[in-house]
Amino acid sequence: MxxxxxxxxxxxxxxxxxxxxxxxxxxxxxxxxxxxxxxxxxxxxxxxxxxxxxxxxxxxxxxxxxxxxxxxxxxxxxxxxxxxxxxxxxIRDPQSTVKIVAIGSLFAYLTAKTITAIFSPNDKKKGKKHKKK
Incomplete structure (x- = not known):
């Protein structure tokens, strides 16, 4: 019991x-x-x-x-x-605005880095000499 x-x-x-x-x-x-x-x-x-x-x-x-x-x-x-x-x-929450800005900034940084990597010469090719044909 x-x-x-x-x-x-x-x-x-x-x-x-x-x-x-x-x-x-x-x-x-x-x-x-x-x-x-x-x-x-x-x-x-x-x-x-x-x-x-x-x-x-x-x-x-x-x-x-x-x-x-x-x-x-x-x-x-x-x-x-x-x-x-x-x-x-x-009523907009200020914390959500900060999160949106932070995520947007990270996305912009990664996009810029990717575009820069696409258009910059490859490091492996820098050391090699190319022959003209």
């Missing part, structure tokens, strides 16, 4: 973690409180990602359990409501 109690406790631990993280990543946090100014209403929008884990084990008739989790909320844009019309406006 003691083994069943451990299993029940482990299950409760995981359910408790899931509930607490679910509360943190609810719709009120993903869609922020509307802000109204001069006839325009703005509703902030965020992306939420969360995860959790837990476990338990026994060794030499001693048991233990633990768990943890986390929530990440990233702003992605806002909903603009004006004169009965609604539209979503995205």
């Amino acid at each position: 003691q083994e069943k109690d451990k299993t029940d406790n482990e299950g409760r631990l995981v359910v408790s973690l899931a509930e607490k993280l679910g509360i943190a990543a609810n719709a009120a946090n993903i869609y922020g409180k509307p802000i109204e100014r001069d006839g325009v209403t703005i509703v902030p929008v965020a992306r939420a990602a969360y995860g959790f884990g837990g476990g338990a084990g026994t060794k030499d008739k001693e048991g233990g359990s633990g768990g943890g989790g986390g929530v990440s909320m990233t702003p992605v844009g806002y909903i603009e409501i004006k004169e009965g019309n609604t539209r979503f406006r995205s």
